[in-house]
Amino acid sequence: MANRSYTSRRELDEHTFHPAVAVLVPVGFIILQALLPRPFPKLAILDLPLIATIFFAVGRRSPIAGTLTGAAIGLLQDALTNQYIGINGITKALIGYTAASIGFKVDVESITTRILMIFAFCLAQSGLLYLIQGNLLGQNIQMLWLHELLRAVVNTLIAVPIFYLLDRTKSDV
C-alpha cells in the first residue's frame, strides 16, 4: 500500500464534492447553456459546460474522474445539438484529463494560474474541435480564430467568479 505523506501537495489540494453538487452543477450549467442564448443570443459564446469540466477536474485532482466527468458533460452537450454525439465528449474528456493532471503540478488556487489555465483550455478545446470535425469526420469546417480568441477571453472572465462561487461547495478529503 502506498504510504502517502499527509502534507503532500496532492492530498492538501484534493477535494471532494457532495454528489448532489457533482451532478446538479454540470447539469445546471448545460441547461443554462441551452436556455441563455434564447433571450440573449450573444451568450451563445459562453461554454459553461467547459467551465464545469475544468473546475471539477482541477478540484478532484483525479485524471480518471476528470476524464469521466468531461466525457459525460460533453456527451450530454452533444445530445442537445445536431452534431455527431461524441465530438464534445472526446474534447471534454481530454480537457478533463489534462486539467486534473495539471492540478498535480501547479497551484491552481491562484487567480493568475486559473486565468491562464482557463484561457488555454478554451483555446485547446477550439483546436480539438477543429481537428475532430475537420480531420476525423472530414467536415468542411472553417475556423474563425479571432472569434475563438474572443470566446476564450469571455469564458475566462466568466469562469473566474464562477470558480470562486463553486469553491464554497468543496469539501476536503
Added chain:
Amino acid sequence: MESFFVRFRNALVLVAVLLAQTILLAVQVRDLRGPSQADGRKVTLLRSWAAGAVAPFERVTALFGRGVRGNWNNYIDLRRTRQQNAELQKEVARLRLEQAEFAEDALQGRRLQALLAFREHYVNATVAAQVIGTSGVDSSKVLLIDKGADFGLKPDMAVITPDGIVGKLRDVFPHTAQVLEIDDPSSGAGVILASTRIRAIVRGGPDGRVQIGNLTADSRIKPGEEVLTSGGDQVFPRGLKVGTIESIAPDRDRQLYTLIRVHPAVNLSQLEEVLVITGTQAELPAAAQQDLAAGDAAAQQIKADAQKAEAQRAADLAAERLPSLTPPPNADGTPAATDDGASGGDPLHPPTASVKPVPALHPDRYSPGATPPAASLTPGGNNPNPAAAPASQQSAESPTSGDGEGSGESAAPRPKKAVTAEPTAGAAKKPATADAAAAAAKKPKTAPSAAVPAAKEPQR
C-alpha cells in the same frame, strides 16, 4: 501485469473513453445521413434521453419567462399602444389596397397555372409551437420546441413564422422536437430570387449567417432582391419568404462563384413561437380563397372609383380650359336653359361660374364701377368724380353706359349674373365661345363624358 494497469490506469481509462466515443462517432458517420438529417434509431434514443432530461427545466423556464413578459407587455408597458394602434390601422388600410392589387394578379396566375396543369402546394395545416431552448453551442443552430410526435410532427417538416421560413424539423421526440435553422452550416433550402428567377441553395455559413454560395457572378443579382423558397427541396412550399440579399462578393475559396449574403426575413436568434407545416394541398385554402375574393372585389371597386375619378378629372380639366362654354342652343334658336341640375352630370357642360362683385366699404375712384363710361367723358371737360357723387346719381348713370367693360358697375351689390351669358363680354372672346358652342351642338350631349374614359381605357 497488474502493476501495468495500476500504473497506467489513468491513461488507460482515457484511452478507453476516447476509443468508445470514436466508435460511437464511426457508427453515426457510417449512416451517411449528415448532421442535417434525423439520426438513426439508437442515436435518436440518446438524444431523446438528453432532450427528455433537459426539456422539463426549459419548459418551466420558458413558461416563467412568458409570464413575466406577458405581464410586462399586457399590463405595464402600454405607453405607445394607442399610437401603435393608429399606425397599425394605417398599415391595415395600406395592406388592403395592396391585397386588392395582388388579388387580380393572383387570380390571373391561378388561371395560367390551371392552363399549364401546374400543381401548386398551399399550406393548409400547421401546428403552433413554442421555442423552449437552443442547442447551447453557437456552431449548432438548433432549437427545441415544445411539440413533438404527439402532435403529429415528423422529421423534415418545414418550420416557419408569418415572416418567413425558420428551418426544418430534424429529430422528433415524443413531446419535443429539434428544429434545424436555415443558418446552420449543415442545413439547406432551395430558393429562387424573386425578380431574376434564378434558382439557388441557401445555407448557413461558418460564421452563422445565411448565404448562397452556388451561383456564379451575375450582374442581374442586386442587393435588396427578395429570396423566396422554390419548393424544389420538397420541404418548404413554394413562395415563402426567406430573406433579402444583403451583399454580393466574390467567393475567396472558389474563384468562379459569388458569396451572396442573405438577411433572413425572420429574426432567427429571438424566436418565441413557430409554425410547423404539417400538411399542404393543391387547392387554395378556404380562408385564403375568401381573402382572394374579397381582394378581387376591392380591386374592382378601386378600379371603378379610379375610372370615376378620372372622368371627373377630365371634366374638371375641360371646364378649366373652356370657361365660357355655353350649352348648345335649342333647335328653335333660343338659348338652352342653364339649369344646374340638368348639366350637373355632363363633364363638358359644367355649371357656369357667376360673378358676385364684392361691394366696397368706402368707394373711391378706384373702386369697380367708379370710373364713368368713356362715352360720357368729355376731352378737356370737367368730368365729375363719381366717387364723390351721390350713389343715387351713379346708379342713375350706369344703365346708360353699357358698352365698356366694367361699365354699369356700381358700388352697390348687383344681382348674380353669369359670365357666359354676359352680353357685354369682351368681343375677342365671342368667336371662341361661339365656335365651342357650335362644336358642342353637333355632338350628343352625353357623348363627351363617356368618350373621355373610354378613350383612355385601352392605355391601362
